[in-house]
Amino acid sequence: MPQQDHAASRRSRLTDVLGIDVPVVLGPFGGVSSVALSAAVSDGGGLGSYGLYGYDGAAILKTAAQLRAATAKPFALNLWVPTGSETTELPRTEFDSYVRALQPYFEELGLELPDMPERFMADYGEQVEATLEAAPAVVSFVFGVPAPEIVEEAHRRGIKVAGTATTVEEALALEAGGVDAVVASGMESGGHRVSFLRPAEDSLVGTFSLVPQVADAVSIPVIAAGGIADRRGFAAALALGAEGVQVGTAFLATHESAAAPAYRELLHSPAAGNTVLTRALSGRLARGIPNRVISELAPPAIAPFPVQNWLTGRFRPTAAAAGNTDLMSLWAGQSARLIRHHSAADVLAELLAGA
Template sequence: MTQQDHSVSRPRTLQDLLGIEAPVVLGPFGGVSSVALTAAVSDGGGLGSYGLYGYDGGAIRKTAADIRAATAKPFALNLWVPTGSEATDLPEAEFDSYVRVLQPYFEELGIPLPEMPARYMPDYGEQVEATLEAAPAVVSFVFGVPASEVVEEAHRRGIRVAGTATTVDEAVALEAGGVDAVVASGMESGGHRVSFLRPAEESLVGTFALVPQVADAVSIPVIAAGGIADRRGFAAATALGAAGVQVGTAFLATRESAAAPAYRELLHSPAAGTTVLTRALSGRLARGIPNRVTAELAAPAIAPFPVQNWLTGRFRPQAAAAGNTDLMSLWAGQAARLVRHHTAADVLAELLAGS
């Protein structure tokens, strides 16, 4: 079937599907999402999103309530699907060996070394239950296809479901799983590579190769993500068959985001023009601006996910508070040099100028 055939057969626009005015979705940030930015994008007519990685049920309910207090418009909540590869039962001796690798960073920041926790992540079932109870307009998933019973319950509650694909095969799997829209996330995207059918290193397809192939392969709306920061990216994505765009880095650089001031300044600097794919901060492949941690840590000294993410999460907040960008996660996409604006409203206006 041709791309033209697909566009004709789609029953509704992304705006109609999600109840929004503009086909722009805020990328959900793990750790640096903010109520203010989510609300600002939703109030501007797009779909504000909030990443729930690390949140337990109580935190999810509070966050949803806070967003609702800040905006009456539709918003999305985002969850990570367990892949089954998570290292949740690491022997204590092995845990201690990874702590010793990171010891210089803890000492530099004056933080005591962490002890092995009872668990590294909240229970996924608890997260799903709380998210569905919160009833956002959209629940989005990364790292896999949500279970059929989750999709069915979301639909029963009137919640739209979106999934994220890094390859055509993943997009097809998501459509077969019943999601309402698919985010086609190219390798240019900042943050984690959310591949789930093949290793992330084998799923590095560029956005503008991925989007038209996904648009040809599925009949649900496709949201383009990766390398989009201005009107030109918006226009190119829609020309290739996308029903809308998802943007992360340009919004992350705004005053409404929860990124530390030093991080936002870096996103507005020439340093943001260079990004690397690294497992150093979390144990999973992610794209960000290089710093000391990404330069100094390499396998086999990097703990598996989620252990590495939990361990570096013991010092990253203190580094952010101190403005020490060498010891932070500096997730950024390859279009970071195009970052120009300091408010969510200005980013939205720039993107929509390409419509």
């Protein structure tokens, strides 16, 4: 069936709300989003997403401009809502102890030990202001419900708002907060578990269970995420009541992504079939392929978020450039073994075959 027939057959409330042609959303990646991949998904009729974790206002505006230059289609920018649990201040002695725990990795890569920064993460208010100024078609949030004034201002500017839930209660909170669509993210998803009403360990609901419960509980469109990598997952998500899917790992493995070549190669290997939940690399629970950092680090050597994320972020880029997967974040979902394609267009085509 020609692609335009697939698109016509998959029109839904979600595609109408988001202004897209097919109900496929690119999962936003913190640190490995790329303009090329986001644009490719948008050009294919889906919603390309770009993760803004760590970006200041100037970087956000620059990225939005690059996305607009790369695609004339709608795209989404993604922000992390502060949960209130972030460690914003740390005694110098504690900081030094966490650095010592990571010292072997810095030495292995020939890097100097980092000094304590003025802050460990970007200013959320600045991020929101820049994102609204950038005016993407959609702004999506993880780790919470955006404040009412943010949702109102987004809507005033013609920006749609999406939120991410890992439980039915979170989905209801997001709907009450005025979002236009909710991503139901099952525990199979790669990367961070974005729970916010209960601890992540107490919110590990599988996609197959979560999606129909959320679809029954809310009146806004539901986007299924977690363990979806091919046409079968797409079809199953629709059968469960979702009006679209969000796919991360299968797109992360394409040549358009910003993942290092060694990372992409690993995603296409049998090793990607084994994933674990860990706090070792960021201080927050996340799903990825196990490596040496994950196997060697354990409490109390793991700093709280965002300190641990900042610290490992001082050596992870160097490790990625060197192809050293033992010292990288290798986020991946539980269906990575289903990955077959190396281009965003082929992943989209595979998913839409489930229509």
